[in-house]
Amino acid sequence: xKKLFKVLSCAIALSAFTGGAMGAVVIKFAHNGxxxxxxxxxxxxxxxxxxxxxxxxxxxxxxxxxxxxxxxARTITEGVQMGTIEMGDVENGPMGxxxxxxxxxxxxxxxxxxxxxxxxxxxxxxxxxxxxxxAKNIRxxxxxxxxxxxxxxxxxxxxxxxxxxxxxxxxxxxxxxLATMKAFGASALPMAFGELYSALQQGVVxxxxxxxxxxxxxxFYEVQKYxxxxxxxxxxxxxxxxxxxxxxxxxxxxxxxxxxxxxxxDIQRAELVKYxxxxxxxxxxxxxxxxxxxxxxxxxxxxxxxxxxxxGKIFGTEAEGKKVIQQIVDTK
Numbered sequence: 001x002k003k004l005f006k007v008l009s010c011a012i013a014l015s016a017f018t019g020g021a022m023g024a025v026v027i028k029f030a031h032n033g034x035x036x037x038x039x040x041x042x043x044x045x046x047x048x049x050x051x052x053x054x055x056x057x058x059x060x061x062x063x064x065x066x067x068x069x070x071x072x073a074r075t076i077t078e079g080v081q082m083g084t085i086e087m088g089d090v091e092n093g094p095m096g097x098x099x100x101x102x103x104x105x106x107x108x109x110x111x112x113x114x115x116x117x118x119x120x121x122x123x124x125x126x127x128x129x130x131x132x133x134x135a136k137n138i139r140x141x142x143x144x145x146x147x148x149x150x151x152x153x154x155x156x157x158x159x160x161x162x163x164x165x166x167x168x169x170x171x172x173x174x175x176x177x178l179a180t181m182k183a184f185g186a187s188a189l190p191m192a193f194g195e196l197y198s199a200l201q202q203g204v205v206x207x208x209x210x211x212x213x214x215x216x217x218x219x220f221y222e223v224q225k226y227x228x229x230x231x232x233x234x235x236x237x238x239x240x241x242x243x244x245x246x247x248x249x250x251x252x253x254x255x256x257x258x259x260x261x262x263x264x265x266d267i268q269r270a271e272l273v274k275y276x277x278x279x280x281x282x283x284x285x286x287x288x289x290x291x292x293x294x295x296x297x298x299x300x301x302x303x304x305x306x307x308x309x310x311x312g313k314i315f316g317t318e319a320e321g322k323k324v325i326q327q328i329v330d331t332k
Contacts, residue, residue: 024058024059024060024061025056025059025060025061025249025253026060026061026063026086027052027060027061027062027063027086027087027257028063028065028070028085028086028087029045029048029049029062029063029064029065029086029087029088029089030065030066030069030070030071030076030079030085030087030088030089031045031065031066031076031088031089031090032066032067032068032071032072032073032076032090033066033067033089034066034067034213034214034217035066035067036217038275039213039217039275040145040213040268040269040271040272040275041089041144041237041268042066043267043268043271044089044144044264044265044267044268044271045064045066045089045264046064047263047264047267048062048239048260048261048263048264049062049064051256051259051260051263051264052256052257052260055256055259055260056253056256059253060253060256060257062087070085072094072193073088073090073091073093073094074093074094074097076088076090077090077094077095077098077138077240080138080240080241080242081098081136081137081138081242082137082242083137083242083244083245085242086241086242086245087239087240087241087242088239088240089144089237089238089239089240090237090238090240091146091235091236091237092105092106092146092235092236092237092238093106093172093173093174095238096174096314098133098136098138099129099132099133099136100313100314101128101129101132101314101315101324102129102132103174103175103176103310103313103314104125104129104310104314104315104324104325104328105121105234105236106174106176106177106233107176107180107302107306107307107310107325108176108180108232108233108298108302108306109231109232109295109298109299109302109303110234110325110328110329111234111328114145114148114269114273116331117145117234117236118269119331119332120328120331121143121236122143123331124327125324125327125328125331126143130143130238133240134243137242137243137244138240138241138242138243139240139241139242139243139246140238140239140240141238141239141240141241141257141258141261141262141265142238142239142261142262142264142265143236143237143238143265144236144237144238144239144264144265144266144268144269145235145236145237145268145269145272146211146235146236146237147211147212147213147234147235147272147276148211148231148232148233148234148235149209149210149211149230149231149232149233149234149235150209150210150211150212150215150227150228150229150230150231150232151164151169151207151208151209151226151227151228151230151232152207152208152209152210152215152220152224152226152227152228152288153167153169153206153207153208153224153225153226153228154200154203154206154207154223154224154225154226155167155206155207155226156226157226157228157289157291158226158228158230158291158293159228159291159292159293159294160293160294160297161184161185161297161298161301162185164181164184164185164186165185165186166185166186166187167186167187167206167207168186168187168189168204168205168206168207169181169186169187169188169189169205169206169207169208169209170188170189170190170191170196170199170200170205170207170208170209171188171189171190171191171208171209172190172193173190174190175310175313176306176310177190177233178190179306179309179310180232180233180302180306183301183302183305183306184232184298184301189204189205191205196208196218196220197218197219197220197223200220200223200224201222201223207224207226208220208224209230209232209233211235211276212276212279212280212283213272213275213276213279215227215279215283216279216282216283216286221283221286221287221288222286224288225287225288225289226288226289226290226291227283227288227289227290227291228290228291228293229290229291229292229293230293230295230298231293231295232298232302237268239261239264239265241257241261307321307325311325
């Protein structure tokens with residue numbers, strides 16, 4: 001009897017030590033963003049955890065793994081697909097590898113502004129693309145914002161297309177981004193994000209493009225003087241959950257997670273607007289020189305040279321590609 005009591009005591013102690021209530025559903029929630037608590041991504045993920053745990057009365061526990069602890073965006077998405085990671089908040093970069101149509105969000109100047117982006121993502125086109133993830137054993141719960149992307153470089157302000165000529169710009173490993181930089185007149189170099197700071201420092205590349213919060217968190221201001229407010233790419237993220245895992249949950253648990261995901265993504269969107277304004281001031285204080293960009297020629301090149309290269313690649317046929325992109329552009 002004493003032996004049995006000891007075993008039970010150890011089991012209870014182990015449960016307390018591992019932080020999970022006995023029998024609780026555990027969600028490993030991964031992202032590859034930074035660990036700054038005030039960053040909108042972290043504010044939203046923390047809110048998601050709180051909502052899910054409170055509304056489920058502790059039946060569901062959320063364990064957050066930030067800063068690529070469980071891998072980069074592609075690795076996290078593959079983990080969600082296989083069910084080794086229950087949930088992820090991932091940027092769009094690798095999404096085209098899972099659902100080809102998701103590459104449409106990578107196209108330059110596809111959105112006029114943040115309100116237009118939200119209307120499209122939350123509307124028929126965004127929902128249709130989101131539903132295609134189910135066939136890959138991934139449930140797409142909601143879109144949030146990584147924000148617009150901006151050019152930085154160490155040579156000169158980028159006001160016009162001509163200013164990009166001859167500059168070596170690092171981009172993500174995306175066919176759309178590579179084609180776009182080439183069309184804009186820059187020399188594009190795909191490179192892993194982790195290698196970027198040293199490449200900028202050593203002059204392997206002259207510049208890069210990212211949202212303001214990443215320019216700050218990665219300390220690019222230390223090796224980049226010029227910040228050009230180009231907004232050439234929009235950077236959606238999404239909350240994904242393993243469909244295999246989702247199916248094991250009770251209907252009321254599924255609803256708690258789906259509702260909290262949508263609310264967390266709305267929180268993230270609202271936080272990003274405020275955070276970007278702060279980042280503009282912070283980066284200026286760090287010595288970065290910012291300038292506005294004449295976007296009209298960039299938009300023209302995007303529509304005339306870049307989009308036609310990808311109509312068929314993304315949507316199967318040129319006619320379908322033209323139709324969907326026109327639908328996005330026409331969204332009011």
